[in-house]
Amino acid sequence: MTDTALTPSALLAGLPARQGFGDATLIRLAPGAIDLGGGNPSTDLLPLDVYRDAFHEVTDSDRLAPLLKYSPAAGLPELRSAIAAREGVSSERVLITNGGAHGLALAVLSLLDPGDLIVVDDPVYPLFLRVLDLIGVEVAAIRVGSDGIDTDELERRLREGLRPKALFTVPTFQNPSGVTLSVEKEAALVALAEKYGFTIIADDPYRAISSPGFVVPERRSFRGSDHVLAVNTFSKTLGPGLRLGWIVLPAALSERVTWLRNRLDGQTSGILQAVVTRMLADERLDPSISAAGAEYAVKARALTAALRAEFGNEVEVAEPRGGFFAWARLIGDVDFTRLFEAAQDRGVFYQRGEWFAAAGEGYRGFLRLSFSEVSSEDLTEGVSRLALAWRELTARG
Ligand SMILES: Cc1ncc(COP(=O)(O)O)c(C=O)c1O
DSSP, rough: OOOOOOOOOHHHOOOOOSSSSSGGGGGOOOTOOOEEOOOOGGGSSSOOOHHHHHHHHHSSSSHHHHTTOOOTTTTTTHHHHHHHHHHHSSSSGGGEESSSSHHHHEEEEEHHHHHOOOEEEESSOOHHHHHHHOOOOOEEEEEEEEEEHHHHHHHHHTTTOOOSSEEEOOOOSSSTTTTOOOHHHHHHHHHHHHHHTOEEEEETTTOOOOOOOOOOOOOOHHOOTTTEEEESSHHHHGGGGGOOOOEEEOOGGGHHHHHHHHHTTTTHHHHHHHHHHHTOTTTTTTHHHHHHHHHHHHHHHHHHHHHHHGGGGGOOOOOOOOOOOEEEEEOOSOOOOOOOOHHHHOOOOOOOGGGGGGSSOOTTEEEEOOOOSSSSHHHHHHHHHHHHHHHHHHHOO
């Protein structure tokens, strides 16, 4: 008999197992545990009435049947124009995706070849590194400071001969650090991309989630450059279960990226695109997203206040001005693997700093604590459980 063992592709056979971030086997959530690990929006803060009305309008109309046909690979023209108007770009540059992760995969497949070099934020959104596994590329890490990726350090490395094909950054309320790229650094980054010929992948899912009074940069430099591919998603404002996002492509690539998309999944759901187009035209939507930003700010304050109250000078944490996460550093000579275990024993889960290191080891003692989904009371309780675990270990020495 011939051997009928399945022989997967080298890509499939070579995919590394999930490690750290996103590895569900590391999570032990007993009943009553407080999960500060996730990236979900709060279901209370989703615009459910706007959703319901838009769904009714689309499904009750005679548009329903045509929306069940195949639709253009780049997206429904009316949704592309609505997003283009918000982004201040031409609608030809907008491609509708099935969410941010899909947009990142399209970006990587469009810009990189095996063996190429990409510069990434350090700390980095770890699931982007998993997207890079599709291609097999070299990664160079550049530190993220208090106002975004360190463009001085990048310039120095480029002068020394670093030659990336692309650079990945989360410019607003960065995951995990929460920092926002300044307008000056945005311009410097674009100047470097244009001088050294690399493309910036700007992944911006948190930009609409901001504290009242915080001025989110408009990203004029990014928008005005043909060296930027901007990836976005409705996951943080309308919910990740929607699976809808978009890319703003450099004009020179938009046709070919659409061809690529055609060869992968073909299109995004026409019905969902019609629903979201309707929602974007609803005057209640933007105020509800701003109001959600204000509620998230209250939670962020509750979390940082609890951390400072419990840990005093054993914690360094900045109050987030938007997004979903606080990035805290605990200072002490502690085994942080044991802390992670002890915290789960006490009923609180968080993401360990080490899991966000872009290359090698780093961020020992850092914790990414998500405040988006949990009530202020549970944030305070979660921090006091963490502090109990901390004291237990620091007392033992
Ligand atoms: C920085 C960043 N990029 C992309 C995504 C993925 O977005 P989506 O859920 O739409 O795939 C996330 C989700 O947490 C994120 O934090």
